[in-house]
Amino acid sequence: MYDVLIVGGGMVGASLACGLxxxxxxxxxxxxxxxxxxxxxxxxxxxxxxxxxxVMYWQSIGVWSKMLQGGATPMHRIQISDGDYPGLVQLRCQDMGVEALGYIVPNQVTLAALWQTIGASAIDVICPGRVMAVHHLETFVQVEVLTDRGISYLSTKLLVAADGSRSGMREQEGILTDRRSYDQTCIVATVKTKMPHHNVAYERFYTSGPLAILPMSSDRCCVVWTVKQGELPRLLSLESPQIEAELEQRFAPELGEVKLESAQLRHYVPQWMHARTYTKPRFLLLGDAAHTTHPIAGQGMNLGLRDVASLVRILRQAQDPGHDRVLQQYQTERYWDNLGMILLTDTTNRLFSNQIGWCQFIRRIGLRLLQVRPFKQVLMYFMMGLHCHR
Structure with missing residues (x-):
């Protein structure tokens, strides 16, 4: 009998396992x-x-040092601008008295650090394993798992679904969601810039969608380029030099020429999704299985890690990890924080993707307000997730 059985060993599920x-x-x-x-x-x-x-959560469970060694790159400054409009907002780590506003970490590095930690622990890993059915009993849940040795039956006091935005566990439990898709496509690429990035991240808002330029090691940058869906076929038909030219038109000029590291562009359609409840008897949703956001502020995984930090703290104090009080406390702590970020990113995307005059006026007033120190510090405090570490 397990106390906690986690379905999904991605960054969020593995972070929960390491925390427990x-x-x-x-x-x-x-x-x-x-x-x-x-x-x-x-x-x-x-x-x-x-x-x-x-980062503070990963430090507390002893995995962050491995990520630093693997190539996590600090962000010392974030520059926000409304397309080619001359006004911009500079968010600096000195404004908050911290060494970095955050870090850009390759997903491969994150997973390697987490799974290395799991491998050195007493956590029971069922891999490969796929959940075929879930049976709810009064004091535990029975899980039918298909492994390379056949069907196994596992029992647990609490079943945690961390199996991503297309969660099969969420569907099995019949949990409904609210969602919104956008007439946008996010193109993801890694580029090499001629000039050093100096650990500066850029968020440039265009009517087609935002362009995020995130600093990585060796003067590389991860680019998340949001365009209208109708633009995607044309962009995918271009050769690398043509794509590089398009990016250079939108890039920060101080970075100089841009070279793609791979000719193949990855892309996906952004959407937000929010489960109407995070819990069922002795069952809960974690991370993207419970919520997704528009990538405009890069908050998706951070919300998932806030879920993890909250759940770990609750479970450490619980007598029965699957008790209704545990589930209710988790839902209360996480539901509104996640929904607030979903609505904030959705509103920001719609405001900055709109050419209507009053939208332009409001967003430029907003950018001016963010140049005022108190407003800027409040924004940075919440975007850095520090309100969850009081």
Missing amino acids: RNTKLKVGLIEPKANYTQGDFGDDGRASAVALGS
Whole structure:
């Protein structure tokens, strides 16, 4: 009998497992990708913007040093601008008295650090494993798992679904969601710039969508370029030099010429999604299984790690990890924080993607307000996730 059984060994699920490894709880982790246990996490170039609050959680569970060694790049300054409008906002780490506003960490580095920690712990890993059915009983949940040895039946006091935005566990439990898709496509690429980035991140808002330029090691940058969906076929038909020319038109001029590291562009359609409830009896949703946001502020994984930090703290104090009081406390702590960020990013995207005159007026007033120190510090405090570490 497990105390906690986690479905999904991605960055959020693995972070939960690591956070519980030194507790009295018996923890199991189910992951369908067999290569994870072999230390093979792929190298697709993806990276995540990690807020300072998330770094603080990873520090507290002893995994952050591995990520630093693996190539986490600090952001010392963030520059926000409305397209080519001359006004801009500078967010500096000195404004908050911290060494960095956050870090850009390759997903491969994050997963390697987490799974290395899991491998050195007493956590029971079922990999590859796929949940086929869930049976709710009065005091525990029985989970039917397909492994390479056949069907296994596992029992747990609490079942945690961390299996991503297309969560099969959420569907099995019949949890409904609210969602909104956008007439946009996010193109993700890694580029090399002629001039050093000096650990500066850029967020440039255009009517087609935002362009995020995130500093990585060796003067590389991760680019998240949001365009209208109708633009995607044309962009995908271009050769690398043509794409580089398009990016240079939108890039910060101080970075100079841009060279793609890979000719193949990755892309996805952004949407926000929010589960109407995070819990069922002895079951809860975690991370993207419960909520997704527009990537405009890079908050998706950070919200998931706030979920994790909250749940770990609650479970460390709980007598029965699957008790209704535990589930209700988790739902109360996380639901409104997540919904608030979803609505904030959705409103920001719609405001900056609109050419209507009053929208332009409001957003430029907003950018001017953010140049005033108290307003700027409030924004930075919440975007860094520090309100969850009081």
